[in-house]
Amino acid sequence: MTVEFALLASPARDAATETRLQRFRQLPTRPGNRSDITPQHRDDALYEDDDIHLWVNRSDALLQLGALTLCGRIRPDNRPALLEKLTQSPGLPEELSDLALVLQLCAAHGPEALQWLSGSFALVLWNRDTRELHVIRDHFGTLPVYLVNRPEQMVLASDLRLAAHLDGHPLRPRLDTVSAYLMGFSDGETGTAFADLERLPKAHLLQWQPGSAPVQRRYWQLELPEVMPLAAAVPALRQELTRAVQVRRGNPQETGCMLSGGLDSSTIAVLAAPPARAVAPALRTLSFVYRETDSYDESRFIADVNEKIGADPELIRVEGAPQPDQLRLLLEEQFDLCPAPGLLKSRRIYAEAQARGMTALLDGHGGDEVISHGYLRQAELAAQGAYFRLWREMRGAARVYGQPLLEPYLLYIHRYAPLPRHGLVRRAVGWIGRRIEVKPPFPIRFRTLLDETFCKDQDVEARQAKAEQSYGAPPDAPDERLAHLGNLSIPLMSQAFEVLHRSAAAQGIEPIYPFFDKALVQLCLSVPSEGKLRDGWSRRILRDAMEGLLPPTVQWRPDKANFSSELSEFILAYLEDADRWHRVNTSLAGIVDLGTFEKWYDLLRDGPKDSAATVIQILWRSIYLAAWLERLDHWNACQQEGTLW
Template sequence: MHDRESVAHHGDASPQQAAEQSDLELLLALRVAKGPDFVHDVCGAFSLVFVHKETGRFEAYRDHFGIFPFYYTVSDGAVTCASDLRACLHVSGIALNADATRLADYIHGEEVDFDRTAFEQVLRLPPAHRLEAAGEGVTPRRYWQLEIPETTVKSDCPARLRDTLQTATGSCLRPEGRVGAMLSGGLDSSALAGLAAKASVAPLKTVSFVYGADKAYDETPYIDAANELFGSVPHKIAISGAPPLDDLGPLIDEQMDLFLAPGLAKSRRIYSDARALGLTAVIDGHGGDEVISHGYGRLVELATRRKFWQLYREARGAAQVHSLPFLTLFASHIAHYSGMRPRNPLRRLCLKLARYQTKRSSIAGWSEKPMALIAPDLQRKIGAEERYAPDPLLKTQADFNRAERLTHLRALKAPLMAQAFEVLHRSASAAGVLPRYPFFDRRVVSLCLSFPAEMKLRDGRSRWVLREAMRGILPESIRTRADKAEFGDEISAVIHEFYSDKDIGFFAPLGDFVNADAAERVRQQVIVREVTDVAAIRALWRLAVLSYWFKGLTEWREAQAKGMLI
């Protein structure tokens, strides 16, 4: 819990008694005292099941952002719940059948539903939902909705963010001396490590990946600068490259569900190394981009209001961070959002500039859509055209005028967010470590949603409010850096190595789900570098994962038949 003191205050225990109680004991006391509404007074990560000892009635809850997993299945009138997918499958004994719709979503490369898993009969409880009995089954009901705050915070924004984030980070440091911090050298992880070091009694242990000075994405200078300023105890993990895809088997067995995380095979090592250092929890900056927001919705707002000089200045900063063609970004925003008529000469000029810059790009585009990789029969079965049709967020002039707040909210509510927490939780718990996410303290999220767009993108710098909040806490080289480490070349090299000796026969066993002809076509294009688009490279990575997942499915079925799934 992020707010033990507040939860204890609502119960009947004295401060001394509350200090001796576990989080679960405090939560139970709060549930008894306040009924189902207790959940509104809890800030933290949890998956809970309460059973009434006299009536047998049960109710279950998943935390507001889905940080802790919650899986369940109903079979023969029995409900099985678990925070571990393997345990849910083992205890329930249900048939291990693939969920065709979820597999299609995976091939397409997105998370569409909050409740599906790769297994047909196992569901997720969505974030901010409770599960309660309903007849012979159960019904999930939403207990909380993330919304844009009615009040906009305009004064002292950096100071408010620093104080709120400091409180959230400090609450993640229990038990003292057993909590470390991931430190990548980027803004998010460095901010949290700096705040944790400030709040920690003993020197903070940090865990980092280093790649060698010959790698463009090596962050050692930033990591060293942070550790020196924080007075932390560094642990560096030397990485020579991403593990080959031939080694996916153990990772698939650990995860069991499908995952959209190409870097996981490498990044999960941080948990086992943290455990070897004696740590039981690590502070993780995951989700900082989404919680703070880069503020790029402000570009739409500036274009809509025809503040082209400000748009020019802010777009240059955004283009630099993401290595995008500046003129494409600037001109396309004017063309699409300024409200000019189709034949307006300035609009037509902007469209030509954007097209010209796109043609000059060194990236060879992929002419097909990811949906083409889904088997035609499966496409028809799930209504793929409608399921994957774009859903524009900004539809009216009013939407354009508050584009940043709407895009900020959508990013936080996306199904992929909760799914990413589950992926990280499975890898961390396998190593005996608990990840903690101060950015997803409810108080931090609500505060960041209340900031105006100019607090997020300002003077060409994204996440401006966090940078200002970290003055005096971070090294200036990190606080003001405008770039991010990019691992696209590393993923591309792994894909080329894996697929160089494959042919259409590799995709044939997946024929019920994958269009083998389309998959082989993109494989050939990528191998000869006719296509270098990251979307195509990631699509091939997903198909490799799916192939190994089906091999794992066969093994899990055999283990289940022997009662040895766990």
């Protein structure tokens, strides 16, 4: 069972407070499981100190030492360094759990010790003597923390639904979050889909004392390091990746590994597997396999990796697209807005892992962002006037990925080359490029999906432009390394962890992300742009670093599985039902331009296949938002009954 925790700080002693305290003291260890409230079914722990109330669903996740109480979840990747800090402390137990280690550090060095942690963690530290509360979330936000701060109370929780349940107030949508969700951006780190419910941002520490307002501050900022020579970067990446995986490997009987057959998951699998001659259990891998007629079936790549490492594979067969009624299951599981339609299917892997006795899964999520494809390298070359090198790179990409060559080459020169703005060469290049450019038959501009009044009220265009400016490289001065940093820093990255965490936690599985190792991320940011895109191969440094470890079929695989047809099938099946179509339109009225929504549905149903990928995401968000808005009435009824969690 994954760790869930909550804190309720309520100095008032009125009837409403007593109701909230009753909810707090009767929390099920898992949402919706009312049967485990009786004492004989519980392994949770409760700590109360005047107006401070702490709860965890597992007794080993709440520890006390003197005046200190610590609860939460931690999987450190720097345990040896932390142990060194305690070498001067006498009388320590020989075996300390990770949580006990943190508590000992705080007892010896104060709450500042929380900032020495590295890895995945979300922790709450209460000092009974000083009446100080410290809450910390890890550097990349792999584990969530949510909060509600009101004059009469403060609620903190590891789960959004749990925070809402303890808060007890009616649930209302937060419209700026709704508009950003539909447009596919995020312009804030704190806001959730619900008004008044917020998240503690990644790499933030919250400090609070009764009678004062909570104070949040950033304790760490990802920054751009010095460039590393490419010759040194390849062996360094191999070494850091190996360390990042091995330190997270855990119990081989309880820790499995997702294996899709792609470059990221295969890299994690081969590094997590025991050496060929080691006397150790084989790595347990879990993979989806499809019908042979499905273009996205990756069985041959999966088989190559499993054979290479001598894995103990679990092949999960998938027949057809997810059914429309599965949206309700995902909706209840997520509670928040969900940008990931693939979870309709992929959430199943957590249930399969749980059924096979696993408690954790290694996941290659984020490899694209951490390593970086390096595509902005082409714009850099154009801006530098390195036209021959640009041609060579684009020719390589055309050969590897089957892309056109002349059209994008001319467009890069027209946009980025250091040519006079109104000069003859720039105009000629632009003239040729426009005539050979293949334009879509139905131009898709996401902004047109929103109802005009709603868009103006939410100031969407200005907010989106500001968000892009905050996290992207300057458009007139392309910089691959700055863009790499921006992609890792956007709020959507940590919010994606929250989405995955909810699906995994629902099945008692802890997802583990080796690519999001602090030292590894900083190393990847130091790689020069030519290490990311070279000879047409994106993510070239990872391919080079895995030489001899990955099967060549995977190491030099140019493509990824494209699940657009599967998701398209789900959306069309969902909307072809007249009742669902009517309910979607009713829920979205005043938010979405329903005429544009219908046009894009027609385009997905009748239009060219190459338009599908662009349309699917916006139609998915619209469908999910409509179902989420409709579900609010049910959740508010549960809130009144005290059964939301």
